[in-house]
């Protein structure tokens with residue numbers, strides 16, 4: 037069984053980004069990423085800080101825009117309009133989830149698709165469907181595919197099952213897996229899927245993007261499968277200083293022994309997401 041080390045593979049992606057930033061800078065361009073966060077969701081603030089920190093390590097200019105929970109929809113839209121028109125900013129992301137009174141979809145639609153480094157704007161979703169590489173691919177599924185490639189996993193003709201159909205993970209993941217180059221045969225499962233464990237047992241490659249700690253147990257997994265655990269869930273743990281620990285959607289201890297390869301949580305998909313955010317930002321700046 038191989039543990040797919042996302043930290044290590046992400047570090048290689050970041051090294052490539054750093055080199056491209058150097059080349060851009062020698063042409064007088066410093067890539068710039070704006071991160072907008074509305075409200076005080078603690079996990080979101082952790083993600084945003086880690087994105088900003090990684091920008092600093094690569095020489096990417098970052099601007100963190102923190103807005104209070106009571107910010108109106110129109111105020112957020114105005115921030116996005118200003119960033120769309122700001123030549124120092126090549127990438128914009130609005131951290132999810134915003135407070136409930138904010139309409140996230142309207143904000144995404146307002147983004148300049150050329151600055152939409154999360155790949156959520158309809159233009160970029162369309163380009164992903166069309167396999168037009170000029171678009172931006174959502175960072176998490178892009179990272180998962182890269183992990184599979186780097187680990188030398190044979191995807192062509194493989195049966196892949198993706199649990200989850202969100203716009204952020206499940207749907208783009210399924211599209212990438214079925215794409216030309218990757219060539220898997222894909223099943224997308226969700227909360228209405230019947231006989232979910234039996235469906236998952238068909239998978240040579242099983243991707244879990246559900247948001248439920250330890251949901252995928254050993255009976256979901258065929259011997260020798262590759263398991264990609266996208267889930268990041270906080271579970272209470274009084275032995276930890278912060279009072280919780282992070283676990284995936286996969287019951288790692290019982291599933292790992294059955295696998296050919298598996299991603300751990302933390303240290304699997306998470307670092308890949310940030311690495312491909314940086315990669316998309318460099319691409320947005322022309323790198």
Ligand code: NDP
Pocket residue numbers: 176199200201202203204205206225226227228229232245246247248266267268269305306307309
């Ligand atoms: P969503 O809540 O948007 O989607 C969850 C999906 O899981 C839905 O499609 C839902 O089905 C499906 N689901 C829920 N319950 C079941 C069930 N009992 N059986 C089968 N399917 C079920 O979550 P996201 O896609 O945004 O995120 C998923 C997980 O990935 C979360 O833990 C999140 O924190 C993590 N994540 C990690 C990232 C990383 O960098 N590693 C980045 C982004 C997310 P239905 O559509 O029918 O409701």
